[in-house]
Amino acid sequence: MIIIMKPGQEATIQEIEDRLSGKVSVFTHGNRVAIQGIDRDGLNQQELQAAERIIENHPTAVQGSREFHPEDTVIQTAHSLIGGDNFTMMAGPCSVESLAHVRKMAAVAKAGGATILRGGAFKPRTSPYSFQGLGEDGLKFLRQAADEFDMDVLTEVMDEDHVEMVGKYTDIFQIGARNMQNFSLLKAVGKTNTSVMLKRGMSATIDDILNAAEYIAASGNTQIMIAERGIRTFDNKYTRNTLDVGSVPVLQKLSHYPVIVDPSHAAGHTEFVTREALAGVAIGASGLVVEIHDDPAHAFSDGAQALKPDEYQAMADKAFAIRNLINPAVKVVDA
Structure with a gap:
């Protein structure tokens, strides 16, 4: 899934990385977090509240996706x-x-x-x-x-x-x-x-x-x-x-x-x-x-x-x- 975080949620993003890294694949880009291996049920209440939107139906190639990385790579x-x-x-x-x-x-x-x-x-x-x-x-x-x-x-x-x-x-x-x-x-x-x-x-x-x-x-x-x-x-x-x-x-x-x-x-x-x-x-x-x-x-x-x-x-x-x-x-x- 891809989590689009509300503004000012840097600490929550870091907590997700610390909690899940080594267990599943976690990638971050700006205010977006891509997690391969769990769905929203794997997030705690604080993390769910910090999310502006959660995209569960996304391409397999998540890091290359516009949904995860909206701007052009230069x-x-x-x-x-x-x-x-x-x-x-x-x-x-x-x-x-x-x-x-x-x-x-x-x-x-x-x-x-x-x-x-x-x-x-x-x-x-x-x-x-x-x-x-x-x-x-x-x-x-x-x-x-x-x-x-x-x-x-x-x-x-x-x-x-x-x-x-x-x-x-x-x-x-x-x-x-x-x-x-x-x-x-x-x-x-x-x-x-x-x-x-x-x-x-x-x-x-x-x-x-x-x-x-x-x-x-x-x-x-x-x-x-x-x-x-x-x-x-x-x-x-x-x-x-x-x-x-x-x-x-x-x-x-x-x-x-x-x-x-x-x-x-x-x-x-x-x-x-x-x-x-x-x-x-x-x-x-x-x-x-x-x-x-x-x-x-x-x-x-x-x-x-x-x-x-x-x-x-x-x-x-x-x-x-x-x-x-x-x-x-x-x-x-x-x-």
């Missing part, structure tokens, strides 16, 4: 503000291929307004014979390039054994679609203080992604953003996945976490990426994460969906224009 990193009225561009190559190349792509990303450099050092591939990433060397190259251009790092962590190592180099952990329900990994990143981008699984429902985010929050880390990157539907012949733009306002209604759109993995083909990106901006996403490459035909991975530098710049110009049109109060971090 994630602050060294160079970015993500969520709320902010709009954040994230861009970079699918895979880190070399220091020289990722530096070149960082310059392109920054010129297009990105404050976050994305890139994969560990790559979960459909085929075991495809390029798997440069590992820790790739992380070092990514960090060096980001620091040179005053950008944050977003990179994927694939398993719990790598959390500590990847955490040395990244500002934001990415949990890929294939790992959305890797609960051991979710718990591991939840024990860190590093922000997390959780990508929606290819067959995941809205409740599935919110409950996956709850695993991270339940372990202590609430600096979470959710990425819509397309889902598997009836037809993947013409696009890699189907971008569920309708999920953006639904997730924003149900949850306080920033919602990011990844048009690259949804479209799978460069010719569709820009239009899907602009659809995500128009529907109110908190940011975009896109893949870029100067020579897509020879990219180590996913070249077919990467925007060339001029394509990325044109997309970014339109994205910021649309965002400013629909939300004049938007804050864009100066790149």
Whole structure:
């Protein structure tokens, strides 16, 4: 249940925490207390009198719920503000291929307004014979390039054994679609203080992604953003996945976490990426994460969906224009 307390009930909130902690799960946010494991019969008379309202029929993912946390979560990193009225561009190559190349792509990303450099050092591939990433060397190259251009790092962590190592180099952990329900990994990143981008699984429902985010929050880390990157539907012949733009306002209604759109993995083909990106901006996403490459035909991975530098710049110009049109109060971090 969620208890919305009357003003001035800080002492009662503390008493509830002291009385129930260790017995059931208790979370507090401002004047709201979420308790998993008991109903109102588990409260004493004083606690009941201190309550303004008690919500018993609430989502399982209680910490991510608007009912528990009404205001938007805004994630602050060294160079970015993500969520709320902010709009954040994230861009970079699918895979880190070399220091020289990722530096070149960082310059392109920054010129297009990105404050976050994305890139994969560990790559979960459909085929075991495809390029798997440069590992820790790739992380070092990514960090060096980001620091040179005053950008944050977003990179994927694939398993719990790598959390500590990847955490040395990244500002934001990415949990890929294939790992959305890797609960051991979710718990591991939840024990860190590093922000997390959780990508929606290819067959995941809205409740599935919110409950996956709850695993991270339940372990202590609430600096979470959710990425819509397309889902598997009836037809993947013409696009890699189907971008569920309708999920953006639904997730924003149900949850306080920033919602990011990844048009690259949804479209799978460069010719569709820009239009899907602009659809995500128009529907109110908190940011975009896109893949870029100067020579897509020879990219180590996913070249077919990467925007060339001029394509990325044109997309970014339109994205910021649309965002400013629909939300004049938007804050864009100066790149």
